[in-house]
Amino acid sequence: MNVMAKAKKKISSAFIYFFGSFGGILFGYDIGVMTGALPFLQADWHLENEASLVGWITSAVMFGAIFGGALAGQLSDKFGRRKMILMSAIVFMIFSVLSGVSPDMGEASAYYLIIVRMFLGLAVGAASALVPAYMSEMAPAKARGRLSGLNQTMIVSGMLLSYVVDFLLKDLPGEWAWRLMLGLAAVPALILFLGVLRLPESPRFLLRKGDEAQARKVLSYIRKNPAEIDQELASIKETAKEEQQANQKTSWSTLFSSKYRYLVIAGVGVAAFQQFQGANAIFYYIPLIVQKATGQAASSNLMWPIVQGIILVIGSLVYMWIADKFNRRTLLMVGGAVMGLSFILPAVINWMMPNMNPMTIVVFLCIYVAFYSFTWAPLTWVLVGEIFPLAIRGRASGLASSFNWIGSWLVGLIFPIMTACMPQEAVFAIFGIICILGVIFVKTCVPETRGHTLEEIEEQGTNRGRVKATNPEN
Template identity: 30%
Template sequence: MASMTSLLLGYDIGVMSNVEVYMGDQSITDENVEFLMGITKVISLLGSAMACWTSNRIGHRRTIILAGAFFFIGFLLMGIRPGYFYLLLGRLFVNIGVGYALMIGPVYVAEISPAFSRGFLTSLPEAFINLGTLLGYISHYVFSKFRQDLGWRVMLYVGAIPLVLLTFGVLIMPESPRWLIMQGRLGDAKRVLVRISDFEEEATLRLAEIKEAAGIPEACNDDVVKVTKQSTGEGRWRSSSVYHMLLCAVGMHFFQQASGIDTILLYSPCIFEKAGITSHNAKLLMTIAVDFVKTMFILVATFLLDRAGRRPLLLSSIGGMIFSLASLGTCLTVIDHSHAKVKWAMAMCITSVLSYVAFFSIGMGPITLLYSSEIFPLRLRVQGCAIGVAVNQVVSGLLSMKFILVYRAITLGGVAFMFSAIASVAWLYFYMLMPETKGRTLEEMGHLFGKYTRWRSTAREMEMKRNNDATETATRGNNA
């Protein structure tokens, strides 16, 4: 149910991908669309900041309700009548909801999930984003057969259906036990942990770990206790482990967008047109195919995250993205410099796009939200995740606003090569900085961070091993 807000985010992406078709205002230009797609993403920063404040003050569950409310108002405004003004106004509300959804959904799921299945459960918001996008594309394809003004309204109002399910679902959702403990409500937290744990002993163990992370003495068993400011999320950031966490989380969100995923998906019709697909329906069907592949591979990733681990999947994912983007850039460059149709290059363009989204979905897509929502300490989790989401939306907004200008200057093939180079930097960045978190509880994350590079970590391990071997040898000599 917490992931339902992500479904709304995905549906909005799918519906808005062909926004100019239903505008009813023929004066709309490429610059209008570029501004609409870019500035509204930046507005989602306000949603992230608001979600950060409300989740600490009124709880994660009520914050999820607020996210749904912003989506509802936005869809309602966009459907009042066709036109650029109502579309822009509605998208301002929708993107505040986007900021809420990207931050609160993964944090809530991470905080109620046990360590052994947290990867699967916390990747569900990303899977729901893609499912929502696929439904948005299908909705666009179906309702494009309707009269223009009617099809636009129906398409938007269908997006309100998940809000009805979310409204009833929130009534049975428990509050995050970690937030309850931060408020000193130990009795309520224990009752929630008993509900979401297999055994009462497991709930007791998890309660003790969270109390220790919140700075509450283990011997304290009162239902309500007074907590410090540090426990309520107003703790300090000045520690090497927190800086390391920030580098990983911010880098994850930055490189997810800087490697081109939103831009390539948004402007994929331009690529398909280069590949010889010119009719509107054919391009829309290809867009549906791309999102279908993306959704299927994210579902595969959800079952691998708790088995293979975050680090191997992420590095494999980025490696595949580098190859796919380089292949796409090569094929687009060949097409640009050929006077006749090059069928193999056209086919490889489509294959490269599908390969790119498949590799993205197997690692970079779901791991970004998962990793940033699980690594921060209890007192800083909401703020840390909000910072990551803010970076994500700023980079996505800037790329969306400037993409047309950039690809006119360096061609589509040049843009693909640029994204491939950025992905190569991302691979090195995560290879050096990213520790594995599979199977660790949220309270154990602090022990994994603070070593800024892999080679330093390896050097320390080798030094410790040499010291242990020396000690063992000396002991054997003394025994002899």
């Protein structure tokens, strides 16, 4: 027993934060891997003129993730964040392998792959909901933005990893190339599973289940000051007690009670806008975008995803540097405004100068990715992890994740159809308008959360709810 206890005490905070956020690697790898696999898959299965089928194959993961996020949110409230992350890793391993061994049965092959990738999406959606919740509950308030930003760094590192793998495998025979690209996703899933086996459960979840001794032990891994541990335990217990008294049983209707509605709308709204702004249209289809702009074969444009991936990783590191120096709202509004202009200006320039260099749109897309990478990309998950009160965090995080994936799924599904029907510049201009609407939403509907404890953020929502109940016209 003493040996076991000593072994557990050796778990460092760096290990906890690294593997606590490692689920983002799975998320990112699967976002990026189809970017390189798709041109080879299209050629192998003769799908070049099947825009709808291509859209479904690409977006099937996001469709499954809609349900995975909501399901994992509920189950994590019952079984814990750690156990559900382990389960997600297992599901991810199984269906990554099944994607890589898709049978060649003509048109039926496409439907098989769509179904398998939907199940894979359950694990991806679960990771997108569980990792931010786990990281926010482990991180101290003063460093929560930076540490929660590790999730985004992991996501974009997973994307860059998939782009590099795609590039390295591109010279294999077409059938082997895309199969290995998809199947190798099982490797990071295995690493995640082995790492999370040693992770502790969230102290907030442990306290909610009445295990104060274990919650204190977990906090001792990640807090240096005993007084800070006592203060945080007391704060968590007080909030949990108030929630138990107010809501003996939390239901979906609880999320939209006057007490929580303001925070739920803010968190879910930001999660939805992040995807409807069109970022994943770039990440899923950049080789096809360059092909349409230049006429070069998509399979020869696999260096562009790596460029985008490098920009994303640098941006995530920039975010970790500035995360707790600027207000969340400020970064979101500045980023959203530049992103919107980056999408709208190519359409304006093309209208004024019809002979515009076709690569101009790609340059503007790089500007979009740069600002997205250190504003909306990481801050969405930071907000989702920190804005929801304890009593509804699992359900609300799952709901936000599901809305995020609904946007991702729709963008992945309809982008190839839209670009088949209208100029690319016009498609991106539509996304640019959505970016501007996102800025307006943040300015009017999202509270500032930087530097506040989770309990203080909850109090903001409670006070706003009281004001609304007293003055409905406000």
